[in-house]
Amino acid sequence: MIANILLVIGGLFYMLGGLGVFRMPDTFNRIQAGTKATTLGAFSILLGVGVSEPSWLLKVVFIIILIALTNPIGSSSLAKAAYQKNKLPELTQDDLKELYRGDKND
Amino acid sequence: MKYLATFLVLFASYVLLAGFEVTELAVGAVIAVILTILITKHVEYKIDYLLPYKLVVFLVVYLPVFIYQLILANIDVARRVLSPKIPLNSGFVKIKTDLDGEFGKLTLANSITLTPGTLTVDVDNDELYIHCIDVKGKSEEENRKNISSLFERVLRVVFK
Amino acid sequence: MIYLVFGLVGTGVLFSILRLIKGPTLADRAVAVDTLNIIVIGIIALVALIEKNSLFLDIAIVYAILAFLETVVFARFVEGKHDS
Numbered sequence: 235m236i237a238n239i240l241l242v243i244g245g246l247f248y249m250l251g252g253l254g255v256f257r258m259p260d261t262f263n264r265i266q267a268g269t270k271a272t273t274l275g276a277f278s279i280l281l282g283v284g285v286s287e288p289s290w291l292l293k294v295v296f297i298i299i300l301i302a303l304t305n306p307i308g309s310s311s312l313a314k315a316a317y318q319k320n321k322l323p324e325l326t327q328d329d330l331k332e333l334y335r336g337d338k339n340d
Numbered sequence: 341m342k343y344l345a346t347f348l349v350l351f352a353s354y355v356l357l358a359g360f361e362v363t364e365l366a367v368g369a370v371i372a373v374i375l376t377i378l379i380t381k382h383v384e385y386k387i388d389y390l391l392p393y394k395l396v397v398f399l400v401v402y403l404p405v406f407i408y409q410l411i412l413a414n415i416d417v418a419r420r421v422l423s424p425k426i427p428l429n430s431g432f433v434k435i436k437t438d439l440d441g442e443f444g445k446l447t448l449a450n451s452i453t454l455t456p457g458t459l460t461v462d463v464d465n466d467e468l469y470i471h472c473i474d475v476k477g478k479s480e481e482e483n484r485k486n487i488s489s490l491f492e493r494v495l496r497v498v499f500k
Numbered sequence: 501m502i503y504l505v506f507g508l509v510g511t512g513v514l515f516s517i518l519r520l521i522k523g524p525t526l527a528d529r530a531v532a533v534d535t536l537n538i539i540v541i542g543i544i545a546l547v548a549l550i551e552k553n554s555l556f557l558d559i560a561i562v563y564a565i566l567a568f569l570e571t572v573v574f575a576r577f578v579e580g581k582h583d584s
Contacts, residue, residue, distance in 0.1 A: 238501050241501070241502075241505045241546075242501075242504060242505055242508070244505070244542060245504070245505040245506075245507075245508030245509045245512075246508055247414060247418075248508060248509045248512040248539050248542060249508045249509070249511045249512040249515075250414075250417065250418050250421055250422075250512075251512055251516075251535055251538075251539070252511065252512030252513060252514065252515035252516040252535065252539070253421050253422075253511075253512070253515050254417060254420075254421040255515065255516050255519045255531060255532055255535050256515040256516070256518055256519045257421055257426070258420075258421070258426065259426060259428065260430075261525065261527050261528055261531065262430065262459065262471045263426075263428075263430060263473060264519070264528065264531050265459060265531050266417070266457070266458075266459045266471070266473060267417050267420070267421060268516075268531055268532075268534065268535040269453065269454075269459070269534075270410075270413045270414055270417050270453075270454060271414055271417050271418070271421075272512075272535055272538040272539060273410070273454060273538070274410055274411070274413075274414045275512075275538075275539070275542060276538050276539075276541055276542050277410075279505075279542040279545055279546065280541075280542070280545050283545045283546065283548065283549045286549060287549065287552075287554075289554075290548075290554050290557060292356060293356075293357070293554070293557045293558075293561070294545070294557065296356060296357075296561065297541070297545075297557070297560055297561055297564060300561065300564050300565070301538070301541070301564060302450070303450070304564070304565075304567075304568035305538060305568075306449070306450040306453035306454060306460070307446075307450070307568070307572075308534060308567075308568055308571035308572060308575070309453065309459065309531075309534065309571075310449065310453060310459070310460050310461060310462070311571070311572055311575040311576075312527065312530055312531060312534060312571060312574070312575045312578075313459060313461045313471060314461055314462055314575065314579065315527060315530075315575040315576070315578040315579035316525075316527035316531075316578070317432075317461060318579050319525075319526070319527060319578055319579060320525050320527055323430070324428070325430060325431040325432065326429055326430065326431040326475050327431035327432065327433055327475050328431060328432050329432050329433050329434035329469060330432040330434075330461060330462070330469045331432075357558070357561070
């Protein structure tokens with residue numbers, strides 16, 4: 235029962251992640267929606283699998299820790315690359331300019 | 341001492357991945373010994389005898405806050421994605437952090453990425469550069485209060 | 501029950517593939533691939549549950565490590581093209 239609920243929640247957030255990547259207007263917002271929704275979706279589906287087969291729980295927790303450590307780092311490095319390469323969208327504030335664009339003019 | 345710690349970490353990860361069987365334990369021990377001899381010269385860490393205590397504090401204090409924030413973040417994302425017109429007020433802000441130590445900063449950056457509406461883009465010494473979907477605060481102090489003060493308070497207990 | 505879960509996950513895959521095809525810049529495509537990778541890890545875990553075979557979880561671990569490497573290498577590639 236709990237396993238089924240977790241699996242459905244995970245599927246729902248995977249769908250929201252895909253939809254977010256498709257619908258958001260610029261690259262950084264896409265990264266945000268994609269990372270958050272799919273991370274919780276993966277946690278939820280993996281926990282659901284672990285709960286319905288309790289002997290796999292250790293391995294499942296290992297995968298969850300792996301995703302929790304690596305997924306934010308990956309999306310952060312993608313955001314960095316996108317900032318340096320792409321044309322920027324409309325921003326209300328841009329503190330990052332001093333770190334990258336400032337160096338380029340020297 | 342360093343050799344023993346490296347061996348234990350390697351052996352534990354092998355057994356975790358392969359499962360508890362006599363042959364697997366033997367093969368794991370041999371592989372862990374070989375790898376220990378090869379890589380101990382290149383690893384660098386201090387052995388901290390407070391580690392079990394810190395781990396318990398980490399699990400009890402940090403994890404509930406993190407999971408609560410992750411669920412909040414996802415409800416926020418769901419609301420944004422499903423609303424017909426997506427409101428935009430995004431920007432990059434800079435905040436300072438007091439935590440020192442590589443692992444503490446990594447945990448803080450990852451936590452910020454998984455909290456509502458924020459994404460860590462880069463870390464430069466003790467300054468974090470963050471992309472916000474919705475920039476609320478006017479000054480650096482205000483942003484810091486909104487984004488990172490909760491996690492800094494929690495993480496300071498674990499990583500001094 | 502499992503049909504409902506696969507339907508939801510499949511919708512997610514569909515939308516991220518649409519972004520992969522449409523994406524105006526290289527970075528957008530990289531984001532779509534990153535999202536797709538995390539979804540595929542979940543799908544492998546679901547397959548493990550259906551087949552009752554824990555070997556698929558080992559595949560999921562290796563896939564997770566490779567997906568992280570792929571994302572970082574892709575990011576370096578997107579970043580580096582500008583400088584030369």
